[in-house]
Each structure stands twice: as structure tokens, then as C-alpha cells.
Amino acid sequence: MKMLVIGPSWVGDMMMSQSLYRTIKANNPAAVIDVMAPAWCRPLLDRMPEVRQALPMPLGHGALQLGERRRLGIALRAEHYQHAFVLPNSFKSALVPFFANVPTRTGWKGEMRYGLLNDIRKLDKSAFPLMVQRYAALGYDAAQIRSAADLPQPLLWPQLQVNDAEKVDVAQAFSLTAERPLIGFCPGAEFGPAKRWPHYHYATLAEKLIAEGYQVVLFGSAKDHAAGEDIRGKLTADAQHFCLNIAGKTSLDQAVVLIASCQAIVTNDSGLMHVAAALNKPLVALYGPSSPDFTPPLSHHAKVIRLITGYHKIRKGDAEQGYHQSLIDIQPEQVYHELEQLLLAVNKEQQCGF
Numbered sequence: 001m002k003m004l005v006i007g008p009s010w011v012g013d014m015m016m017s018q019s020l021y022r023t024i025k026a027n028n029p030a031a032v033i034d035v036m037a038p039a040w041c042r043p044l045l046d047r048m049p050e051v052r053q054a055l056p057m058p059l060g061h062g063a064l065q066l067g068e069r070r071r072l073g074i075a076l077r078a079e080h081y082q083h084a085f086v087l088p089n090s091f092k093s094a095l096v097p098f099f100a101n102v103p104t105r106t107g108w109k110g111e112m113r114y115g116l117l118n119d120i121r122k123l124d125k126s127a128f129p130l131m132v133q134r135y136a137a138l139g140y141d142a143a144q145i146r147s148a149a150d151l152p153q154p155l156l157w158p159q160l161q162v163n164d165a166e167k168v169d170v171a172q173a174f175s176l177t178a179e180r181p182l183i184g185f186c187p188g189a190e191f192g193p194a195k196r197w198p199h200y201h202y203a204t205l206a207e208k209l210i211a212e213g214y215q216v217v218l219f220g221s222a223k224d225h226a227a228g229e230d231i232r233g234k235l236t237a238d239a240q241h242f243c244l245n246i247a248g249k250t251s252l253d254q255a256v257v258l259i260a261s262c263q264a265i266v267t268n269d270s271g272l273m274h275v276a277a278a279l280n281k282p283l284v285a286l287y288g289p290s291s292p293d294f295t296p297p298l299s300h301h302a303k304v305i306r307l308i309t310g311y312h313k314i315r316k317g318d319a320e321q322g323y324h325q326s327l328i329d330i331q332p333e334q335v336y337h338e339l340e341q342l343l344l345a346v347n348k349e350q351q352c353g354f
Contacts, residue, residue: 001028004081004102006093007037007045009061010190011252011271012295014041015158015278016132017087019298021050022156023139034079036096043253044275047160064092073099085138086117106138131295132157157298158278162260170257174246180215183339184259184276186267187231188224188247191314193322196268197286197330199227203234204332205266206243210235215242217262219255219272222248264343266335273297282342284335288327289314301346303338305330 003024008014014037024031035045036055045054058072059065073096082104084097089110097105098116106119114120119142127147128134136155137145145151176182187202189195206216218228228245235243250258256275259265265276265283269290276283277299285297285304289312292304308326 001030001083002032002079002081003034004055004076004079004084004097004100005033005035006057006084006086006088006096007035007041008087009038009041011044012274013087013131014044015160015271015274016295016298017135018048018050018158018160018278019132019156020085020087020135020139021048022159023136025050026156027139034081040252043251043256044160046253047162047256048158049161066092066095069095070099072096073101076100086113087135087138091116108134108138129293132298158274159280160256160260160275160278162257162279166257167261170254171261173254174244174250174258176215176217176244176258176261180213180242182217182258182262183209183214184217184219184262184265184267184281185231186219186265186270186272186276187227188220188272189268189270191290194314194324195270195288195290195327196227196323197288197327197335198321198323199230200234201328201330201332201335202231202266205335206231207235207239208332208336210239210242214263215244217258218243218245218247219250219259220247220270224248264339266339277302282339282346284338284342286327286330286335288312288324301342303342305334305338 007017021033024033032052033050034053034055035051036057039056042054045051059068077100081102084102084105086094086107089108091111091113094113094116104119105117107117108121108123121142128137133148133151136151185202209216224247228247232240232243232245259276260279262281265281267273267283267285269287273285277297280299280301282301283297285302287304287306291311296304307329
């Protein structure tokens with residue numbers, strides 16, 4: 001059966017959508033899955049073995065462009081897709097499968113998409129508290145899965161594939177020496193400083209790790225580069241030699257490979273956090289006003305640190321430099337302790353052959 005998925009437009013959401021693809025393939029190994037998503041998603045989709053091909057979605061995130069969506073749908077009719085899954089909740093995201101005449105079109109109700117979707121699911125948010133559960137549930141008949149408790153366990157979490165040869169090539173491209181193991185930091189966040197652990201805390205942690213023989217790599221997009229430089233600026237001159245800021249200097253694919261090369265990751269609530277989880281890296285995830293209750297890192301090697309509870313609006317933090325006080329209160333010593341425990345646990349597993 002040929003299946004078309006209209007994928008999400010954010011790194012974290014795209015990573016979690018792999019649980020649907022894995023679920024489909026587990027239930028129907030002969031299924032052929034194509035995913036239509038923004039072109040930047042392709043490096044992620046190419047590392048998901050369940051996906052045959054990534055189809056570029058050329059339209060902007062907020063653009064309706066009804067005529068162009070109709071043209072895209074008509075062009076896909078020749079593929080003869082039998083089933084479509086629409087993961088975003090917007091009205092416009094359901095248009096392409098409708099125009100493509102895909103016989104079965106599945107998705108959550110979202111923006112009143114009756115007619116566009118003919119296998120429409122009405123979401124009880126309390127029944128499916130996690131985003132990954134909502135994605136996985138679409139891979140089953142609606143009558144079969146009434147709540148997350150009905151989903152077969154364990155859930156098939158995202159898993160990206162990276163080989164050792166790629167790790168060597170990309171490390172050499174950025175002049176990373178094998179003499180010191182890598183610890184990755186992801187100090188950026190899409191919503192700005194309110195979701196970031198302060199740069200001076202990252203710097204304190206980096207100094208300690210570098211003194212113990214690690215080298216620290218700072219990941220992120222171009223707009224995160226300045227945050228990386230703030231971290232490096234707090235380091236001693238000697239430590240700066242072992243802290244590389246590559247935010248904005250890598251492709252997404254290179255970043256994925258380098259994260260796979262790291263011993264562990266320390267990260268804010270960000271898309272790269274979900275990439276690290278899908279690579280099964282030991283990671284410490286730092287949360288402030290955003291909550292891990294809906295989109296936690298999906299890994300048994302992840303530790304979430306959050307000092308507050310409940311929902312908080314993600315706005316500019318009220319502390320100096322826009323940081324949120326709940327993130328300021330997470331001390332480097334606590335993060336170091338959790339990181340150390342994760343590394344010890346993973347080393348023990350490896351020694352035992354798990």
C-alpha cells in the first residue's frame with residue numbers, strides 16, 4: 001500500500017512523527033511511505049528507514065495558496081496513493097491529499113476539516129496526553145485505539161540512523177580531534193532567552209568538563225551563534241581552545257552526525273533535543289516555562305530537569321537578559337551530577353553488553 005504523509009514543519013514535531021512511520025511499517029511491512037514536508041526536513045527523513053522519499057512542500061508555513069496546493073495535489077494523482085495521513089492540524093494542510101484524490105485521508109479534526117478528511121479523529125487531549133501518542137494512534141483504526149492506554153507497548157520511539165564512517169568524515173571536516181571525547185551543548189531555543197539555560201551556567205559546566213578532558217561543541221542555527229559566543233566569552237583562554245561554536249556553521253545533516261558522535265548532550269527544550277533523543281544519546285534536558293508533559297525527550301537515556309510545575313506562558317523572561325528565573329535556578333552542579341550519572345549508567349550497559 002502506498003501512503004502519503006503531510007508532515008509537520010518543526011524539527012521536534014518531525015522527529016516525533018517517525019513513531020507513526022514505524023508503527024505503520026510494524027503493522028504493514030509492505031507499506032510504502034512518502035512524506036511531504038519543507039525541504040529542510042529532508043536530512044531527517046533521509047535517516048528514517050521507514051520513509052521511501054521526502055517530497056518537498058514548496059509553500060510557506062502560513063501560506064494558503066489554494067491554487068498551488070491544488071496543483072500539487074493533481075500532480076500527485078499519478079502516484080496512486082491509497083492512504084494519506086495529515087499530521088498538522090491546519091485546514092490548508094489537508095488540501096493536497098484531497099486534491100490528489102487519495103481514497104482514505106486520516107487526521108485529527110483540527111480546524112474543522114470535514115470533507116477534506118474522511119477518516120477524521122476527534123481528539124480527547126486527556127486521553128492522548130503526549131504528542132507522540134497522537135501520532136502513533138493514527139496508525140490504527142479509530143475504533144481500535146480509544147486512548148493512549150490502548151496503544152501497543154512499548155511505543156516505537158524515533159530512531160535516526162548514522163554510520164561510523166559519516167562520524168569520522170564530519171568530525172574531520174570541523175577539525176575535531178579524537179583525543180578528547182565530545183560533549184554537545186544545544187544552548188538555543190526557538191522562542192528566545194525565556195527557554196534558555198543562561199549562558200554563564202553553560203560556561204561553568206563547560207569549564208568543568210573541559211578540565212576533565214572533554215571538548216565541548218555548541219550546536220544550533222545561525223541565530224544561536226551569538227548565544228554560543230556568549231558561552232565561549234565566559235571561558236578562560238585555555239578552555240576556549242576546547243570549546244567549538246558551530247551554531248550556524250553546519251547543515252542540519254552535519255549537526256545530526258556530530259550529535260551522534262557526542263558522548264552526551266546538554267540541551268534546552270529545542271528541536272535538537274529530540275534529534276539527540278532519537279540518536280539515543282545520554283542527554284540532560286533543561287526546562288523552564290515550557291513543559292515536558294506534552295513533548296518530552298523520547299529516550300531511556302534522558303534526564304529532564306525542571307524546577308517548576310504547571311503551564312507557563314513562554315514570553316520574555318523577567319530576569320536579566322530575558323532568562324526565566326526557573327532556568328536561572330538550575331545550577332551547573334546539578335546538571336553535572338545528572339550528566340555524570342547518565343554517562344556512568346551508559347558505560348555500565350555497554351560493559352554488560354546491553
